[in-house]
Amino acid sequence: NAGVTQTPKFRVLKTGQSMTLLCAQDMNHEYMYWYRQDPGMGLRLIHYSVGEGTTAKGEVPDGYNVSRLKKQNFLLGLESAAPSQTSVYFCASSPDILLRAFFGPGTRLTVL
Amino acid sequence: AQTVTQSQPEMSVQEAETVTLSCTYDTSESNYYLFWYKQPPSRQMILVIRQEAYKQQNATENRFSVNFQKAAKSFSLKISDSQLGDTAMYFCAFMMLTGANNLFFGTGTRLTVIP
Numbered sequence: 483n484a485g486v487t488q489t490p491k492f493r494v495l496k497t498g499q500s501m502t503l504l505c506a507q508d509m510n511h512e513y514m515y516w517y518r519q520d521p522g523m524g525l526r527l528i529h530y531s532v533g534e535g536t537t538a539k540g541e542v543p544d545g546y547n548v549s550r551l552k553k554q555n556f557l558l559g560l561e562s563a564a565p566s567q568t569s570v571y572f573c574a575s576s577p578d579i580l581l582r583a584f585f586g587p588g589t590r591l592t593v594l
Numbered sequence: 595a596q597t598v599t600q601s602q603p604e605m606s607v608q609e610a611e612t613v614t615l616s617c618t619y620d621t622s623e624s625n626y627y628l629f630w631y632k633q634p635p636s637r638q639m640i641l642v643i644r645q646e647a648y649k650q651q652n653a654t655e656n657r658f659s660v661n662f663q664k665a666a667k668s669f670s671l672k673i674s675d676s677q678l679g680d681t682a683m684y685f686c687a688f689m690m691l692t693g694a695n696n697l698f699f700g701t702g703t704r705l706t707v708i709p
Binding site for chain 1: 627636637640644687689696697700702
């Protein structure tokens, strides 16, 4: 099993560009999450999904959209990137609530 | 609102020694979970240990144990027989039992194990 994978690992964008981050898990988990990690801070929840076709907002959802069209994939979109979105993005999945969360390796995004 | 505070930004320990990382939290909830996550230089977040608030017994996982003081809202992590592979950022995290769809993280403690 690959566990939780994230694509891409690194990306540099210019202000106003758009992009999509892909999270994939092969553990048949219902729950999936997107977090961001900024310097000197812990992870903060952006959006999450409790099953295929569902999404919900977390702590810091502004400027992001998500989709969960397939159970194994959770996409995070930035429609118009801003420098404030420079961060490391982590995806996580779990079979139920976050008691047994598996995290991906992260995506480092820089917005110039 | 739930807050998690880690007051030690950096710590170091000699290999084979014991170190304790501190964490305090603030909540009005009575049922919740507490976690310690490790983030090595690879950036992968790894669950180290978990504690249920309704359990009085402190959780242990091999060389890792916690001191959970519910009344004081304190949740410290003790690492015994420290190894070089323990060098990492350590994050304390809190999760409510109701509507449990978020982990609230502290700002982390960077631990360096010195050979």
